[in-house]
Amino acid sequence: MLRAIVFDLDDTLVDQAGAARRAVVGWAAEHGITGDVEARWGAVSGPHYQRYQRREISFQEQRRARTREFLGIEFDDAEADALFAGYLTRYEALWVAFDDAVPTLRRVRAAGLRTVVLTNGDDDHQRLKLDLTGLANEVDLHVSTSTLPASKPDPRAYRLTCERAGIAPGEALMVGNSLAHDVLGPLEAGLAAVLLDRHDAHLEAAVRRISTLHDLHW
Structure with missing residues (x-):
């Protein structure tokens, strides 16, 4: 039964996917990134999130990895966290x-x-x-x-x-x-x-x- x-x-x-696509557009523009940012964010995010799901890295570590790869700069953890927060604020508001x-x-x-x-x-x-x-x-x-x-x-x-x-x-x-x-x-x-x-x-x-x-x- x-x-x-x-x-x-x-x-x-x-x-979730719709919120992520819309959020990354504004965030990318803020950092001078143009082109197909939705596809780029998806290509960057997928592998790192899968690593998190496989328990290879922490939830916070996958966020930092996505930020570094997307923006193309090697930030320290605190900088990566602060930068990701700009995306996260937009993303959560669009849920x-x-x-x-x-x-x-x-x-x-x-x-x-x-x-x-x-x-x-x-x-x-x-x-x-x-x-x-x-x-x-x-x-x-x-x-x-x-x-x-x-x-x-x-x-x-x-x-x-x-x-x-x-x-x-x-x-x-x-x-x-x-x-x-x-x-x-x-x-x-x-x-x-x-x-x-x-x-x-x-x-x-x-x-x-x-x-x-x-x-x-x-």
């Missing part, structure tokens, strides 16, 4: 939940199911995101893998989240935008899973797929 739906946060409930997020979370609760968020992001950072986007009061349990011994898509991340929720993996459904992190990993761990494919990037994927949370059924 289904008892909880576990949602990814970034680009599932919150438009917004997708229009289908709150109605879906409320629909899940109305069905008698628990709403759980499982994210690979830093715990404090993601809790702030839930607060600023108005989602905190719609979520029964938030789990950041920074508080776990493993990150998505390691099966332990999903099983430990279910343990915290007081349910068995077979009593949970995971929903998210990453095929690897939010579908294949959960399936391996014993959860059901649905891919949220807002931009039709995985039309050929042989998994349960929806393009909006309004289409989520269980």
Whole structure:
């Protein structure tokens, strides 16, 4: 019997990518960087954030690495932190939940199911995101893998989240935008899973797929 739906946060409930793209434009201009800064920031950010997810560097260290590579100057830690703060202020101000997020979370609760968020992001950072986007009061349990011994898509991340929720993996459904992190990993761990494919990037994927949370059924 289904008892909880576990949602990814970034680009599932919150438009993280959109906020990042808009924030970097103003920040780059402030430092005289022109051209396709959105693509450049994405190319710089991805590898360093993946290193953080693999536990190779800390959350703060990945921020510093992204800042140094993007601006092309070797700053000390304090300088890198101060420079990144200029981006971060813009980024946090642009966080917004997708229009289908709150109605879906409320629909899940109305069905008698628990709403759980499982994210690979830093715990404090993601809790702030839930607060600023108005989602905190719609979520029964938030789990950041920074508080776990493993990150998505390691099966332990999903099983430990279910343990915290007081349910068995077979009593949970995971929903998210990453095929690897939010579908294949959960399936391996014993959860059901649905891919949220807002931009039709995985039309050929042989998994349960929806393009909006309004289409989520269980």
